[in-house]
Amino acid sequence: EIVMTQSPATLSVSPGERASLSCRASQSVSSNLAWYQQKPGQAPRLLIYGASTRATGIPARFSGSGSGTEFTLTFSYLQSEDFAVYYCQQYNNWPYTFGQGTKLEIK
Amino acid sequence: EVQLVESGGGLVQPGGSLRLSCAASGFIFSNYWMSWVRQTPGKGLEWVANIKQDGSEEYYVDSVKGRFTISRDNAKNSLYLQMNGLRAEDTAVYYCATASRDFWGQGTLVTVSS
Numbered sequence: 102e103i104v105m106t107q108s109p110a111t112l113s114v115s116p117g118e119r120a121s122l123s124c125r126a127s128q129s130v131s132s133n134l135a136w137y138q139q140k141p142g143q144a145p146r147l148l149i150y151g152a153s154t155r156a157t158g159i160p161a162r163f164s165g166s167g168s169g170t171e172f173t174l175t176f177s178y179l180q181s182e183d184f185a186v187y188y189c190q191q192y193n194n195w196p197y198t199f200g201q202g203t204k205l206e207i208k
Numbered sequence: 209e210v211q212l213v214e215s216g217g218g219l220v221q222p223g224g225s226l227r228l229s230c231a232a233s234g235f236i237f238s239n240y241w242m243s244w245v246r247q248t249p250g251k252g253l254e255w256v257a258n259i260k261q262d263g264s265e266e267y268y269v270d271s272v273k274g275r276f277t278i279s280r281d282n283a284k285n286s287l288y289l290q291m292n293g294l295r296a297e298d299t300a301v302y303y304c305a306t307a308s309r310d311f312w313g314q315g316t317l318v319t320v321s322s
Contacts, residue, residue, distance in 0.1 A: 137309075147312075157310070190255075202252060
């Protein structure tokens with residue numbers, strides 16, 4: 102099973118600032134990597150798939166990069182509605198696996 | 209509008225069974241691989257099972273193999289998860305989702321406890 106490790110566990114940032122979250126895979130997942138946003142009481146929402154392709158309706162301030170084992174989700178500037186928990190997930194190998202999440206909180 | 213609506217969750221004793229259902233609308237259900245994903249406070253998100261468009265292929269995470277069965281009825285636009293031999297560690301919110309990850313239901317809570 103591929104282990105996905107996200108860092109940091111919590112990131113405190115002010116609205117309007119830029120931020121980056123990291124995700125590392127225990128073995129190569131090629132570009133078969135997705136990012137999700139989850140708010141309390143809601144299902145995960147797909148942001149990015151294929152490591153860098155924004156899902157339908159996702160604003161351009163969200164961007165994904167990386168391939169192989171190292172991936173990054175970048176926010177060009179944070180808006181109040183972006184403060185949530187973010188998960189990465191590999192779908193290169195079964196079973197698909199998630200990282201443990203990064204909580205993005207308001208500083 | 210795409211909708212996935214889960215039902216069937218609840219409280220069940222260890223060793224018991226439960227059948228989850230997911231009603232799909234707003235997209236061509238029979239064109240999509242479908243999945244069940246669960247979430248617990250302790251273990252986080254876990255992708256539980258996938259099923260092919262015509263039901264001819266199924267995949268399960270090791271922790272549920274032999275106990276859970278995913279199935280679908282394309283005529284009814286419905287996805288199911290039959291859960292047998294339930295354990296405390298199966299306690300979670302269960303989400304129905306497209307395997308392509310773009311559509312998710314709101315989740316149904318399963319609690320396994322005596």
